[in-house]
Amino acid sequence: MGPGPITADPRVLRAMSAALVGQYDPAMTAYMAETQELYRGVFRTANAATLLVDGTSRAGIEAALVSLIEPGDRVLVPIFGRFGFLLQEIAARCGADVHTIEREWGTVFPPEEVIAALDAVQPKLLALVHGDTSTTVAQPLAEIGAACQERGVLFYTDVTASLGGNEFETDAWGVDAATAGLQKCLAGPSGSSPITLSDRAVAVIAARKSIEAGIRDADSQVVAHPIRSNYFDLGQILDYWGEKRLNHHTEATSMLYAARECARLLVEETMSVAVERHALHGGAMAAGLAGLGLELFGDQDHRMNNVIGVFIPAGVEGEAVRGALLADYAIEIGTSFGPLHGRIWRIGVMGYNARRDTVLTTLAALEQVLRRAGAAVPAGGGVDGALAYYGSAE
Amino acid sequence: MGPGPITADPRVLRAMSAALVGQYDPAMTAYMAETQELYRGVFRTANAATLLVDGTSRAGIEAALVSLIEPGDRVLVPIFGRFGFLLQEIAARCGADVHTIEREWGTVFPPEEVIAALDAVQPKLLALVHGDTSTTVAQPLAEIGAACQERGVLFYTDVTASLGGNEFETDAWGVDAATAGLQKCLAGPSGSSPITLSDRAVAVIAARKSIEAGIRDADSQVVAHPIRSNYFDLGQILDYWGEKRLNHHTEATSMLYAARECARLLVEETMSVAVERHALHGGAMAAGLAGLGLELFGDQDHRMNNVIGVFIPAGVEGEAVRGALLADYAIEIGTSFGPLHGRIWRIGVMGYNARRDTVLTTLAALEQVLRRAGAAVPAGGGVDGALAYYGSAE
Structure with missing residues (x-):
């Protein structure tokens, strides 16, 4: 009865005992497609780019941020608990120019305060925790998402602690990237991070797919920087999960079985x-x-x-x-x-x-x-x- | 009967069905210590810093390289197959000045060829695959490790494909960092990366623990750069696995159970x-x-x-x-x-x-x-x- 990880559902534990299949076995392709569709239901989204990152919820956070943030990008991180500080730290390690606003722990931001900071900072990306387990409170996101869309700001939110137990709407709230974990309301073990990306977020990542020293325009100015991580390069990971089915790392198959069972439980329950x-x-x-x-x-x-x-x-x-x-x-x-x-x-x-x-x-x-x-x-x-x-x- | 992932041992699959415990439950601390000791046996090492990275074998590679390589560091990567190219790419994304030598696929380097390149390039780090599954051959490492030690070069090797099925000696061969996966000779699923680090490697990582904008000497010259990744920051991960037991990400408990069972199977067999x-x-x-x-x-x-x-x-x-x-x-x-x-x-x-x-x-x-x-x-x-x-x- 802690704030997570929690006792896993026995169905999820049993799912991990299933025999492995090769990652290009036709059965595996079907498992992946099924998992993606289930998580579209969980995230409440039509995003094609809905998939699993092979690592804990923090791996999903870092994959989203390192893939979306180029060195020098301005990023706004409103902080109302421990995981806001984590987003600040990860964004800084990605080379971002990080701006923060803070609230006392146990409170949330009035949406207009975040929106005013958007206008003052004019970031490329807003990174905001939904529910911060360190403080037990959840930030209302719908108005903030709409404001980001109006301003062309990318909106990332960490829903690890909230997803499945609190209302969350990827598409209706204007969220461009959301990442989660299994070890909270999804009733599974830590080790797989469900993630969803809007078409706008996918376009930002696609522009960075070159791993050369930088993509230059006609005046030789660098216009896009390669993603600093291979393991968390969502461009390459999307090519594995997408129609191309290109090889990246070896899929963590047992954790995929766990993540799929977690989503089945929620989708069956609604x-x-x-x-x-x-x-x-x-x-x-x-x-x-x-x-x-x-x-x-x-x-x-x-x-x-x-x-x-x-x-x-x-x-x-x-x-x-x-x-x-x-x-x-x-x-x-x-x-x-x-x-x-x-x-x-x-x-x-x-x-x-x-x-x-x-x-x-x-x-x-x-x-x-x-x-x-x-x-x-x-x-x-x-x-x-x-x-x-x-x-x-x- | 592919080159991995392979059919997992039923004992390993069953191990993942065990109930989760909190990551600061005293039982969990004992499980972690047991796992570390088992992997010292598998890696043939006395390294205190022997632990699991929560991700696939590629996560272990990236954790080692991003933690050991500072931007601008000279790195030598001898390439004799696909995974050598992967080491080259990851090192480049870490900001390294990467030098390579290449051999035809299906052959290995005569050790003296790698040693000559060490003398020509004078790298901080040698990154070399042990067994490259793409070509089915394994590079002899003992002489190369001794040469690295004589020259003060850090020696990293990826033993994902070879460990457990081929002779490998971390300490006797002078290896500073080795990373593996479960999905080959360890008879488990992909998703956890056993890793071992020499005291010399740990010292390099410890010098980079500041997450400030750089550690500066008396003349304000930057002498160490912070690690670019939070999730793969082996300094922080060692503080979680070590005596401090500081919080980092939420341990992937079911994968730890799998990794522990894989090591038990090998240590029981010898x-x-x-x-x-x-x-x-x-x-x-x-x-x-x-x-x-x-x-x-x-x-x-x-x-x-x-x-x-x-x-x-x-x-x-x-x-x-x-x-x-x-x-x-x-x-x-x-x-x-x-x-x-x-x-x-x-x-x-x-x-x-x-x-x-x-x-x-x-x-x-x-x-x-x-x-x-x-x-x-x-x-x-x-x-x-x-x-x-x-x-x-x-």
């Missing part, structure tokens, strides 16, 4: 029902924590459905509580980073763990551990709070 | 017995192909144990034979690249497929398919050749 499920059980967890007398962290109007921040009560040793939950109840909850370190726990309710039994068991166990740690907790308050929430939601 | 097994069954396959009247490709004195190149007989359509083997016998053999395209097939005998039954079945099937394709093949010649080899090897 995206809207999956989001409702996360909202229901995440809401019940929040109500239960309040019922234990604990104070919730962050802007609750913008809280992600799938992760709840809660202040560690005064006088309680946070790490001792986490240790007891793991040792005595086999339940893991999350610590926190940066300015929140030692101040809050983060409890995940996502993917295979977004269930009534996991919510109630966690609350029952937490009550016992808190009591033994010397906190004054109302007997049954957590479970009562959650059950009341379930009752009112029905 | 490395020398595994190499002998590949030599035995690879030799039987080569003898069987000769028994079918086919001509072997490449310098047989330097052929890898685990992959055999064989010329497509005149008048036979190579792709039709591959198609019939797959459709009618469920056996995949490999095509070839570059100057060898359309001229040879490549047949793998590696990992879980390095067995007597797979060798004999493949030879029996190939005989039938070749005969139906119009080739004059001696009845039973393939199986007779292999059985004679097995008999003489006992």
Whole structure:
């Protein structure tokens, strides 16, 4: 019950045991096409360029940024948590001229603040986290995406923590590139990064396909720089996933099986029902924590459905509580980073763990551990709070 | 029976179905330490910095090169097949000043030719493939490693295709960095890259840990450049695998389970017995192909144990034979690249497929398919050749 990685769905774990096939076996081509179509459903997009990057969610982030950013490009990164700082750092390593704006952790940007920064900075690319697990809140994206489209700014968003458990619309929101991972609401293991790219993003990448020392115009000015990475060169990776089926690296077949099964689970459930499920059980967890007398962290109007921040009560040793939950109840909850370190726990309710039994068991166990740690907790308050929430939601 | 990826060992496939644990669960720390120790056995090294990169074998190559090469560094890449060209390309994308020497495909360099180039080019790093699956031959490395050590040149080698099926000695041969994959003689799926780094390589990486705009000396000259990649920053990844246990990306836990099981299989068998097994069954396959009247490709004195190149007989359509083997016998053999395209097939005998039954079945099937394709093949010649080899090897 941490903020991810989480307990994987048994169907996903079993999928990885399937026999391997060669990466040019006709069966493999069909598996890839099926996976792409499933992820179009998950990302809510018609993008042809919807595929997997072979690495963890961070590999998907870096593939998108290194493929879209040329050295010297101006990039705007609004930061409201740890993963905003990660986008800043990766963009800087790509050679970008990075501009940032920041918000206090636990809050999100009013969209007009980001739009004003777009006008002030005039970046080529906006890189913005959707849901930042470090702070538990999700940035509203629809207005910002529309503003990017009006201004011709490329819009990249990291949806690793949010996808599948919170509303997300690639096409309707004007997103040019989105990357994810399996280890949150997708109920799988870390190690494969689903990614989708708009035609506009694909055109930017296609212009950089030369690996020569630079593409020059008639006046010998460099107009495009080669992509700095081979492994993350989305131009070459698209040629592998696309009709050309050109060889790049050897596909991570077992992780493709896992990613495909994750998407099947969501598409079978439908995206809207999956989001409702996360909202229901995440809401019940929040109500239960309040019922234990604990104070919730962050802007609750913008809280992600799938992760709840809660202040560690005064006088309680946070790490001792986490240790007891793991040792005595086999339940893991999350610590926190940066300015929140030692101040809050983060409890995940996502993917295979977004269930009534996991919510109630966690609350029952937490009550016992808190009591033994010397906190004054109302007997049954957590479970009562959650059950009341379930009752009112029905 | 292609040149990889190959049929994975069922033990490895089952290992991926194990439940996930959080990446800071004490159990996970123990799994990581166990995996590191197992790979020290596989790589034949005492290097503390022995770990997994979360991506395919190509991810390991890029992690090593982008972490060791600073922009402007002189790098020597001897090329004797497709993967030498890949090392050249990746080094160039890292900003290296790349120098190459080339040999005809199917041959290897006399070590003194590489050593002479070391003296002529005086590189910071030598990047050299061990076994190049595209040509089926393996470059002798021991003398070259000793020469690098004498000259203070960093020595990187890609052992993806060779490790586990051919003799390889990280420490005894003076190798500073070696990277591999699971999908060849390690009998697993693509998606995790075992890697080992000498103390000398770790020191080069440690000097680059600043992500600032460069580390400057007293005269404000830049003396070290930050690593261009976050995902492949081996300095940060070593802090995750090392005693500090700092957070980096979310570990690809299921692939770690796979990599661990691959190493267990080899360490249980012992490395020398595994190499002998590949030599035995690879030799039987080569003898069987000769028994079918086919001509072997490449310098047989330097052929890898685990992959055999064989010329497509005149008048036979190579792709039709591959198609019939797959459709009618469920056996995949490999095509070839570059100057060898359309001229040879490549047949793998590696990992879980390095067995007597797979060798004999493949030879029996190939005989039938070749005969139906119009080739004059001696009845039973393939199986007779292999059985004679097995008999003489006992």
